[in-house]
Amino acid sequence: MKFxxxxxxxxxxxxxxxxxxxxxxxxxxxxxxxxxxNGGKGGDVWAEAVEGLNTLIDFRYQQHFFAKTGQGGMxxxxxxxxxxxxxxxxxxxxxxxxxxxxxxxxxLTKVGQRVLLAAGGNGGFGNLHFKSAxxxxxxxxxxxxxxxxxxxxxxxxxxxxxxxxxxxxAGKSTFLAxxxxxxxxxxxxxxxxxxxxxxxxxxxxxxxxxxxxxxLIEGAHEGRGIGDRFLGHVERCSVLLHIVxxxxxxxxxxYNTILAELAAYDGPLADKPRVTAMNKIDAxxxxxxxxxxxxxxxxxxxxxxxxxxxxxxxxxxxLRALRDRIDSARLRSSARAxxxxxxxxx
Numbered sequence: 058m059k060f061x062x063x064x065x066x067x068x069x070x071x072x073x074x075x076x077x078x079x080x081x082x083x084x085x086x087x088x089x090x091x092x093x094x095n096g097g098k099g100g101d102v103w104a105e106a107v108e109g110l111n112t113l114i115d116f117r118y119q120q121h122f123f124a125k126t127g128q129g130g131m132x133x134x135x136x137x138x139x140x141x142x143x144x145x146x147x148x149x150x151x152x153x154x155x156x157x158x159x160x161x162x163x164x165l166t167k168v169g170q171r172v173l174l175a176a177g178g179n180g181g182f183g184n185l186h187f188k189s190a191x192x193x194x195x196x197x198x199x200x201x202x203x204x205x206x207x208x209x210x211x212x213x214x215x216x217x218x219x220x221x222x223x224x225x226x227a228g229k230s231t232f233l234a235x236x237x238x239x240x241x242x243x244x245x246x247x248x249x250x251x252x253x254x255x256x257x258x259x260x261x262x263x264x265x266x267x268x269x270x271x272x273l274i275e276g277a278h279e280g281r282g283i284g285d286r287f288l289g290h291v292e293r294c295s296v297l298l299h300i301v302x303x304x305x306x307x308x309x310x311x312y313n314t315i316l317a318e319l320a321a322y323d324g325p326l327a328d329k330p331r332v333t334a335m336n337k338i339d340a341x342x343x344x345x346x347x348x349x350x351x352x353x354x355x356x357x358x359x360x361x362x363x364x365x366x367x368x369x370x371x372x373x374x375x376l377r378a379l380r381d382r383i384d385s386a387r388l389r390s391s392a393r394a395x396x397x398x399x400x401x402x403x
Contacts, residue, residue, distance in 0.1 A: 060252035062213040062290070064116040068175050071099025071124040071140035073201025076181035079132030080194070091188050092134045096180030096201045100124030100140035104172050106165035110148035111255065113213050124175070127201055130183040140177055147211060150293065154210040162209070166216065166293075174209065178202030212289070215253055217268035218387050219379045220291025222319075223300040224311050225272030228336040230254070231366035232300060233269045236376060241269060251283070253290045260376040263388045267379075268294065275314045285322050296330045296382040298375065303335040303349045303363075309356045332378045334362035339370060 074096025081089040102124050122145060128137030153162045153172065163172035181199030188195055221229040230241040230250050237256030242249050254269045270287040277285045291297060301312050312333070319327045335353055338346050346363060353361045362378060364371030380388065 059114050060112045061114045061117055062112070062253075062287075064113045064211050065120060066116055066145070066209050066211060067121045067206070068102040068145075068209060069121075069123045069206040070102050070175035070177040070204035071126040072204045073097065073099045073178035073180040074127035074129040074137035075200045076183035076186070076198035077130035077132060077135075078184045078196055078198045081133070090193065091184040091195055092132055093183030093185050093198055094130035094132070094135040094137065095183050095186065096130045096199075097127030097137035097139040098180050099127045099177030099201065099204050100142045101173060101177045102143050102145070102175040104145040104147055104151075104153055104163065104165065104174055106149045106151060106168055106170045107146045108149070108168050110146065111213075111215065112148065113151070113211055115146075116211060124177060124204065126204070127177070127180050129201075130180065130198070134183075134185055137180060139180075142177075144171075145174070145211075148213055150214045150216040152212045152214060154212060156208040156210070158210050175205040175207055178204050214293055215255060215268050215290040216266065216293055217255060217291070218265035218295050218383045219267045220294040220297050221267065221269045221300060222291070222297050222315055222331075223272055223336075224274060224302065224305075224314065225249070227272060227300045227302045227311075228366045229269045229272070229300050232298075232336070232364075232372070232375075233267060235366045235369060235372060237267065239269075253287055258376055260373060260380055263380060265380065265383055265388055267298075273315060273318045275318070277318050285318060288319075288322050288324065288326060292324055292326060294329065295384050295387060296332060296379055297326070298379055299331050299333045301333065301335045301353060302337055303346070304337045304340050308335065308349050309352050312353060312356055330382045332362065332375065332382065333357055333359070334364050334371070334375050336364055336366060338363045339365040339368040 077093035079093035081092045124143045125140035127140045130137045151165050179202045181201045184195045184198050230243050233256045236258040239256030241254040250271045271283045364375050
C-alpha cells in the first residue's frame with residue numbers, strides 16, 4: 058500500500074429542494090386551497106475517523122465529493138425527500154485544514170470521531186406555508202437553499218507513543234524491526250526509509266506504538282534530502298528516541314545536526330522529552346564505545362544509552378527508558394487477563 062499523508066479534496070453539500078405551488082382539486086370536494094409541500098433538505102458532507110486506515114491514498118484517486126440534492130416538494134402537502142449524506146472515511150490522526158493549509162478545522166484523534174464539513178441547504182417552503190386569513194390562495198413558494206462548496210486539505214499525523222529520530226542510516230529501521238513485527242526496508246545506503254512506519258513494541262508487560270520516519274540531514278528544514286515534512290508524524294508522540302550512529306565519523310556533529318533541525322522546525326518537537334542512544338556498538342571495541350559515549354554525554358548534558366539493533370544489546374534498556382517517559386494513560390497491557398468464563402446462554 059502506498060503512503061500518502063497530505064491531499065486536497067473538494068466537497069459540496071446538497072442544495073435544498075424547491076417548495077411546490079399546488080392547489081387541491083378533487084372530485085366531489087367542495088373546498089380546495091393550497092397544498093404545496095416543502096422541499097427536502099440537501100445532504101451533508103461529514104468526515105469520520107475509522108479503524109484500519111493509515112494512509113490517505115484513497116483520496117489520490119477521488120478528490121471530489123458531492124452530497125445529494127433534496128427533492129422538491131409536491132402537491133397534497135407532500136415534503137420532498139432529503140438528500141443522502143456523504144462521509145469521508147479518514148485514518149485516525151487526520152487533521153482537516155482550510156484552503157489556506159493553515160487553519161485547522163478539526164483534528165480527528167479518536168475512532169468514531171465525526172465532524173461536519175459542509176451542511177446541506179434547507180428545503181424551500183411550499184405555498185401551503187404562506188396560507189393565511191388574508192392570503193388564502195398564495196401562488197408563491199421558496200426555492201431551496203444552495204449547498205456549501207469548499208476546498209479542504211487532509212493532513213495525516215500518525216498516532217504513536219514514541220518516535221524515532223536520526224540521520225539516514227543511523228539504524229532506526231533496524232531498531233524498529235528488532236523490537237516489533239514491523240518490516241521496514243533496511244539497506245546499507247541512505248534514505249532507505251521513504252515513508253513513516255509504525256510498529257507495536259512490548260516490554261515488561263506493556264505495549265506502545267513506535268513511529269519511524271525518514272532520516273533528516275542538515276538543511277532538512279530548507280527542503281534538503283527528503284526534508285522535514287514527515288516530522289509532523291512524531292508531533293503527537295510523548296517521547297522521542299534520538300538514535301546516533303556510534304560508528305560515524307563525528308557522532309557529536311550528527312547529534313547536533315538533528316537538534317538544529319528540530320529547533321528550526323516550526324512545532325513542539327524541540328521541547329519534547331528525548332532519550333538519546335548511540336547505536337551500532339557491536340562494531341566498536343570497549344575503549345571506543347567509552348570515548349564516543351563520553352563525548353555524547355558532554356554534548357547532551359545527560360546520560361546516553363548504548364545499544365545495537367543488530368545484536369540486540371541494550372535494546373530492552375532503550376525500550377524501558379521510552380516506557381518510563383510515556384504517559385501511563387497511553388500504555389496498554391500486553392498480558393491478557395484470564396477472566397472468569399461467562400455463563401453459557403442460547
